[in-house]
Amino acid sequence: MNCGCDAPLKAGLLDLFDARARMIATGAAVAGVERVALAAAAGRVLAEDVPAARDLPGVDNSAMDGYALCLADLEAGDGVLPVRQRIPAGAGVQRLVEGGCARIFTGAPVPAGAEAVIPQERVTLDAAGRVRFPEAIVPGANIRRRGEELREGDALLAAGIRLTPAAIAQLASQGLAEVSVRRRPRVALIGTGDELIAPGEPWTPGAVYDSNGAMLKTLLDQQGVERLDLGVVADDPEALAAAFARARDEADLVLCTGGVSVGEEDHVRPVLERLGGLVFHGVAMKPGKPVALGYLGASPATGTPLVGLPGNPVASLVGWQFLALPLLQGLQGRTPPPLQRFPIVAGFSRPAPRGRRELLRVTLDWQGATPVARLAGGQGSHMLSAARQAHGYLIVDPDTPVEEGHAYGYCPVAQFLD
Numbered sequence: 001m002n003c004g005c006d007a008p009l010k011a012g013l014l015d016l017f018d019a020r021a022r023m024i025a026t027g028a029a030v031a032g033v034e035r036v037a038l039a040a041a042a043g044r045v046l047a048e049d050v051p052a053a054r055d056l057p058g059v060d061n062s063a064m065d066g067y068a069l070c071l072a073d074l075e076a077g078d079g080v081l082p083v084r085q086r087i088p089a090g091a092g093v094q095r096l097v098e099g100g101c102a103r104i105f106t107g108a109p110v111p112a113g114a115e116a117v118i119p120q121e122r123v124t125l126d127a128a129g130r131v132r133f134p135e136a137i138v139p140g141a142n143i144r145r146r147g148e149e150l151r152e153g154d155a156l157l158a159a160g161i162r163l164t165p166a167a168i169a170q171l172a173s174q175g176l177a178e179v180s181v182r183r184r185p186r187v188a189l190i191g192t193g194d195e196l197i198a199p200g201e202p203w204t205p206g207a208v209y210d211s212n213g214a215m216l217k218t219l220l221d222q223q224g225v226e227r228l229d230l231g232v233v234a235d236d237p238e239a240l241a242a243a244f245a246r247a248r249d250e251a252d253l254v255l256c257t258g259g260v261s262v263g264e265e266d267h268v269r270p271v272l273e274r275l276g277g278l279v280f281h282g283v284a285m286k287p288g289k290p291v292a293l294g295y296l297g298a299s300p301a302t303g304t305p306l307v308g309l310p311g312n313p314v315a316s317l318v319g320w321q322f323l324a325l326p327l328l329q330g331l332q333g334r335t336p337p338p339l340q341r342f343p344i345v346a347g348f349s350r351p352a353p354r355g356r357r358e359l360l361r362v363t364l365d366w367q368g369a370t371p372v373a374r375l376a377g378g379q380g381s382h383m384l385s386a387a388r389q390a391h392g393y394l395i396v397d398p399d400t401p402v403e404e405g406h407a408y409g410y411c412p413v414a415q416f417l418d
């Protein structure tokens with residue numbers, strides 16, 4: 001796998017990983033914390049460390065439906081014991097009656113004095129209803145010990161994690177009904193382009209449906225942020241300046257798509273420089289080259305960050321996944337997770353991308369002993385079909401041809417839904 005560190009980049013373009021680092025450096029957590037009920041906590045970001053409130057499990061309990069016994073009693077009973085107790089889940093903690101065994105169910109407290117639980121499939125009952133146990137019984141078998149997972153005061157969940165269903169279940173398992181979460185960042189969304197029309201409107205030749213708006217709204221909703229839709233703005237600097245000024249005052253982050261390239265109809269960069277400043281413009285990635293980062297306001301520290309995503313739909317998606325998302329995660333109060341990359345063999349050959357790192361949309365073919373990456377379809381940055389079907393990106397370093405049978409870094413797309 002080529003690391004590409006020394007490969008030459010096109011003049012003026014920032015390396016993808018440097019651009020990502022600058023995005024991450026820009027994303028400081030927004031102020032504000034609120035208490036929410038667990039039912040409203042999905043996807044929110046935890047604002048404080050939560051220690052375990054109690055031991056988990058709370059008492060020694062049975063992992064099986066079966067019979068609890070004491071080994072000395074079993075020896076005295078010659079491998080056979082009468083049933084003296086019945087302990088369902090929810091029963092209080094009892095003491096094992098000497099000389100007998102206890103019928104017990106999964107999750108029920110193991111009676112004091114019992115040393116093992118034997119599943120019902122491994123015993124036989126005689127005519128008198130007594131239980132004959134198997135020979136080799138391991139002390140502690142099928143007993144889930146008090147505190148074996150967590151002790152009161154142990155670290156349970158750390159501030160900055162996003163609350164997944166399993167994390168919410170962990171809070172519930174500790175008896176916690178509410179949790180402190182960070183305020184949701186407010187993200188303004190702006191589309192640009194005279195050609196854009198809304199889905200549902202009648203099409204005329206030359207018009208383009210605003211698919212980036214639909215895509216980015218969905219992506220923002222998946223992140224659980226508050227969004228401020230400022231619609232599509234015409235290719236007019238004054239209209240764009242008005243939208244940017246409103247977004248600056250009302251949002252924590254501004255996302256715009258289109259108009260970020262170099263043509264005279266591309267107004268994002270000049271308007272951004274007028275109302276604030278530019279951090280970078282142009283990344284050595286394909287697609288996604290014209291991505292820009294800037295701020296609206298007096299300085300990067302006090303201004304509202306703005307990410308200019310390219311208009312081409314796949315460039316917009318890739319720019320979101322690799323660059324805008326980690327910035328947003330920082331605003332949410334999360335530490336952006338490191339990019340997951342691992343080597344996967346290419347099932348195709350392809351000429352080298354010139355001066356840019358190429359992110360090929362691929363599917364993984366699992367038919368052989370090891371997975372092989374195959375192109376998911378046309379790789380044009382206007383072609384959403386392959387992007388939709390892709391399991392991930394094969395990352396090809398600048399000026400490196402893809403050779404069938406060689407391994408390249410592979411980034412699964414599932415990580416961007418985290």
Ligand SMILES: Nc1nc2c(c(=O)[nH]1)N[C@H]1C(S)=C(S)[C@@H](COP(=O)(O)OP(=O)(O)OC[C@H]3O[C@@H](n4cnc5c(N)ncnc54)[C@H](O)[C@@H]3O)O[C@H]1N2
Binds near residue numbers: 208263290
């Ligand atoms: N002379 C040059 N031309 C271009 C360059 C360059 O370096 N020199 N870069 C190319 C690359 S790479 C990209 S990516 C695009 C990005 O351009 P913009 O961000 O300025 O986007 P637009 O020109 O406004 O639109 C490009 C393309 O995308 C369609 N589009 C725009 N917005 C949407 C939307 N909301 N939904 C769906 N489709 C959208 C638009 O109709 C255009 O087809 O620039 C290249 N050009």
Ligand code: MOO
Binds near residue numbers: 285286312
């Ligand atoms: O960055 Mo553009 O996305 O190459 O088309």
